[in-house]
Amino acid sequence: MDKEGRSEVTAGLLPIVVISVQVLSKVGDSGLLVAECPPGFQVREAIWRSLWPSEELLATFFRGSLETLYHSRFLGRVQLYDNLSLELGPLRTGDSGNFSVLMVDTGGQTWTQTLHLKVYDAVPKPEVQVFTAATEEAQPLNTCQVFLSCWAPNISDITYSWRREGTMDFNGELRSLFSNGQVLSVSLGLGDKDVAFTCIASNPVSWDMTTVTPWESCHHEAASSGKASYKDVLLVVMPITLFLILAGLFGAWHHGLCSAGKRKDACTDRALPETESAVA
Template sequence: MSAHRRLLYFSYELPVFILLLGLLVASSVSADPVVNGIVGESVVLPAGFSQQSDITGVEWSFGPDVIANEGNINGTKQFKDRVHLNRRDWSLTINLLRAEDSGEYNCAFETATGQLPTHAVILRVYEKIESEVTRKPSNETCHAMLLCTTNQRENVSYRWKRGDQDLPEHAGILEASLSPGERNVTFTCIASNPVSEATASIRESCDCIAFVAESSGGVSFCVLKTVLLSVGLVLMISAVIGVHVRDCTHTKRNVRRHRAACET
């Protein structure tokens, strides 16, 4: 192979080699694990390292403070009597979680030959979510603006249902519309955060009388439906009465004919 061809080959292969090397390095570096917890409950932070006979020291820290080690497994400072260090896998259990417990925790190991790389865990503590659905004040009966409110402002997602049907709306506000005559339609908001979910419902109705009062003019569907039902009911009753009268008249005529035949 000539020097020119070798140079050309190298110029093509070098970028590919650098790209593969970068991908290999990137794949070997993983993000710190994230653990979610609920205020008032417990959570376990993994140490990322199994027990070995040559471990001489274990230390969990939160910020600049050491909160537990092999000599004090029940915690120090703000974590006193709220944490427990498991001597089997060196995981750290935190009880009665508080919002201020959120942050980065570091676990350091020492062995007879030196210190191992520090293992970091990110803890995010959330309150258990609560939700409520209210109706925005309005003079309209068959159109409603429904508001889903929670006890939290961040990391909240919403879903809505009309009866058992999922709606496409994914915000805290839902514009609901009802057809004339629909009653007790249930609208449900499902609010959730990374650790919990809460549902709240409200019922809406569209009465015919109220709809007529809101109509700008003309014959409403409710009125037309009521008239048609009333006319249909009257016609049905009239038909039944007519059949009954016809049968009675026919029976009386037969009786008279029978008597006349007997007398002759």
């Protein structure tokens, strides 16, 4: 619980107000709203209310009797303790809001405390994508410039941080982009093949992380932009070679067929004049 400010007890029967008390929790957990009163304040009555987004009666304490059966959006999720603190849970999305407790002592003096409950979603495991920069002539050989992008889906109020894992002799440059640290720029060398980077996504009540080894993407890019592998050669060259062989065989067969037809036509042409001479 984070307390930002509190007014002091004043003399007489004037109402005393305590404000700016914040309670943080997450969906699925419980939120404890602690009731505090000045020393010597003997509580006779206490009333817990939800002020925003709607005003509802949540629980009461009257002459030693605790009551939490009031119809409200927290019905069945309210627990009032003997110290007059109120527990809400399990919490749901949209349970954030302002709450107050009004306490009256045996002398008729009042003490009002206002609290703000903020409910966050639990941070899921973030997704990390690795992008490699285009190779430039000015870039040193055997280096790889990568950008690591981290993102936790469907969550607000997220901040990102990065942690380097692996060897201690990391020679690359580490630079975070954007104010929330969502993108990391890294320059890697041959000695950084085993260096991993962890993205930590967090909000005020939860966190999760994902670790990647970016050199694997660099190696993949280098292989795709450099010489083809033996399997790549087979996959490309063999179909072309087979096509050329089949085309050659078809051409030879077609040429032989045409040659045989031409010879047959020539013999026919020579036999025709001899026949005509005999008839004449």
